[in-house]
Structure formats: structure tokens, C-alpha cells
Amino acid sequence: MTMTPVHMQAHGHDLHATGLVIAVHIGAMYLPSPITGILVDRIGRIPVAIAAGGTLLAAGTVAATSPEDSVVLLTLALALLGLGWNLGLVAGTAMITDNVAADTRAKTQGVVDVCVALAGAGGGIASGMVMAATSYAALSIIGGVLALAVIPFVAFGARPKAGTAA
Structure with missing residues (x-):
């Protein structure tokens, strides 16, 4: 997300196009949350987390x-990025809630929220370095592969407590 405006500006897109792409991305990060929550409850945390990686x-x-020059495809890419983030965040939060004792749940969730924010900041910094050293396409592929690499950890590492949704 952080390098898309830089990429767009480098290829002659105006601020309106860049704003549209980022607005769609931000919307895709948050607007699906109620539906994502329903999916997490109905089909399970692990399948939704795996869907996030995909x-x-x-x-x-x-x-x-x-x-x-394709604003449409960049918009689609950033919409998918926002949706994937949403699926992963909601499924991950549910997994944490399922596996942390009630008396430490708020503290744990607070720590996780800080870690998510720090990871985002670190990712933003790293994305600039990766794009400067390679390209927007390489950065995009690296990000996708890293997301895909998380799937085995989710599939085999997440063990819900007895009586909770999988």
C-alpha cells in the first residue's frame, strides 16, 4: 500500500487516481468486517485465515x-490487499480471543494491536527499501509470497481450545 502512490506518481498518474486507489484500499480494509466476522463464525477461523493468505x-x-497505466487493475490489486488484510485481522483476532484466558484477554489484545501497528510501520519502511532496490512488481510478488508462506503456520499451528470454532 505505501509504495503504490509512489509507483503511480512515477508513471504519470494524477492525485485523483492515486486517491481513488487508496480510498478503495482503505474501504476494503474495514467495510467488510461485519461479513468477515460472520464468515469467521460460520466457516471457521483457519479457513478465513487461509483465504487471507490467498x-x-x-x-x-x-x-x-x-x-x-492501468488504474483499474491497480485499484483491484489494492482492493484485494485491503480485503486480505481484513480477513487475516478478523480471523487472527478471533483466534486470539479463543486461546487467551478472559482475565488477560484485553491486555493480550492490546499487545497484539501494538505489534500489528509496528509490523505495519516496519513493513512500510522495508517496502520503500525493497522498491528502491528492485521494483514495484518485485515488491508485490515478495509481499504475496510472504503472505502465502504464513498459510502452513496457520493451518498446522492454530489449535483452538476444545469447544471453540476452528
Whole structure:
């Protein structure tokens, strides 16, 4: 997300196009939350977390292969990126809630929220360095592959407590 405006500006897109792409991305990060919550409860935390990884890979692939002049495909890529983030955040939060004792749940969730924010900040910094050293396409593929690499950890590492949704 952080390098898309830089990429767009480098290829002659105006502020309106860049604003549209980022607005769609931010909307995709938050607006699906009620539906994502329903999916997490109905089909399970692990399947939604795995869907997050697949969605993030799709976002990276679309971003990497989009022609530099295609606002439509960049918008799609950033919408998928926001949706993948949403799926992962809601599923992950549910997994934490399921596996942390009630008396430490708020503290744990607070620590996790700080870690998510720090990871985002670190990712923003790293994305600039990666893009400067390589390209927007390489950054997009690296991000998608990293998201995909999380799937085995989610699939095999997440063990819900007895009596909770999987």
C-alpha cells in the first residue's frame, strides 16, 4: 500500500487516481468486517485465515502484472490487499480471543494491536527499501509470497481450545 502512490506518481498518474486507489484500499480494509466476522463464525477461523493468505497473494500478483497505466487493475490489486488484510485481522483476532484466558484477554489484545501497528510501520519502511532496490512488481510478488508462506503456520499451528470454532 505505501509504495503504490509512489509507483503511480512515477508513471504519470494524477492525485485523483492515486486517491481513488487508496480510498478503495482503505474501504476494503474495514467495510467488510461485519461479513468477515460472520464468515469467521460460520466457516471457521483457519479457513478465513487461509483465504487471507490467498487473497494477499492474488493482490500481489495483480499488482505485479498490472500495466503501469492501468488504474483499474491497480485499484483491484489494492482492493484485494485491503480485503486480505481484513480477513487475516478478523480471523487472527478471533483466534486470539479463543486461546487467551478472559482475565488477560484485553491486555493480550492490546499487545497484539501494538505489534500489528509496528509490523505495519516496519513493513512500510522495508517496502520503500525493497522498491528502491528492485521494483514495484518485485515488491508485490515478495509481499504475496510472504503472505502465502504464513498459510502452513496457520493451518498446522492454530489449535483452538476444545469447544471453540476452528
